Amino acid sequence: MLRVALASGLMPTGWVLWALGDRNHDGRTELGASILGGAVVAFSVVIIEVFAARRADRRELFLMLNFQQDHPGIDLHGWNLADFRLRRKQMPFADLRGANLKRACLVDTNLMYAKLGRANLREADLTNADLRSADLAEADLRGANLTDALLGSAGAVWPSTNFTGVRRDDKTRGLPSAPSEPSAT
Numbered sequence: 001m002l003r004v005a006l007a008s009g010l011m012p013t014g015w016v017l018w019a020l021g022d023r024n025h026d027g028r029t030e031l032g033a034s035i036l037g038g039a040v041v042a043f044s045v046v047i048i049e050v051f052a053a054r055r056a057d058r059r060e061l062f063l064m065l066n067f068q069q070d071h072p073g074i075d076l077h078g079w080n081l082a083d084f085r086l087r088r089k090q091m092p093f094a095d096l097r098g099a100n101l102k103r104a105c106l107v108d109t110n111l112m113y114a115k116l117g118r119a120n121l122r123e124a125d126l127t128n129a130d131l132r133s134a135d136l137a138e139a140d141l142r143g144a145n146l147t148d149a150l151l152g153s154a155g156a157v158w159p160s161t162n163f164t165g166v167r168r169d170d171k172t173r174g175l176p177s178a179p180s181e182p183s184a185t
Contacts, residue, residue: 019107078098082100085110098117113133114135146172
C-alpha cells in the first residue's frame with residue numbers, strides 16, 4: 001500500500017513538471033517524464049503483486065482442502081471454488097454463502113448445517129452428499145447432481161432456491177417433490 005500512496009503522490013508531481021517544463025532546455029520536462037514513468041512502473045508492480053497474491057491464496061486453499069479431510073466450520077464465503085474437487089470432505093457448519101461452486105465435485109461430502117445461501121452450485125456433483133439442515137436459501141442448483149443426496153430436515157424451506165434440471169433418483173431424500181424455478185417475490 002505504501003507503493004500505491006507513493007505512486008499516487010508522484011503522478012501529479014511528474015505530470016505538472018512535465019506539462020509546465022520548457023520542452024527544449026528545461027530539466028523539469030525530463031524529470032517530470034521520469035517521475036511519471038516511475039509511477040506507472042510502481043502501479044504495474046502493485047497490480048502484478050495483487051494478482052499473484054490472489055493466485056497464491058487460491059493455490060494454498062486448494063492444497064489445504066485437498067490434503068485435509070476435516071474442515072468443520074470453514075469460512076469460504078464468497079470464494080471462487082469453481083471446478084474444485086472436494087470429494088469425501090467433512091465440512092459441517094461450513095460458511096459457503098455466495099461461493100462459486102460451479103461444477104465442483106462434492107461427492108460423499110458432509111455439508112450438514114452448512115450455509116450455502118446464494119451459492120452457485122450449478123452443475124455441481126453432490127452425489128451422496130449430506131445437506132441435512134443446510135441453508136440453501138437463494139442457492140442456484142440448476143443442473144446439479146443430487147443422486148442419493150440427503151437434503152433438508154422437517155419443514156425445510158428454501159426461498160428462491162433454484163432446483164431446475166437437478167438430477168436425482170429414488171434415494172434422494174428431502175428434495176421438494178417438483179423442483180422448479182425460484183418463485184417471484
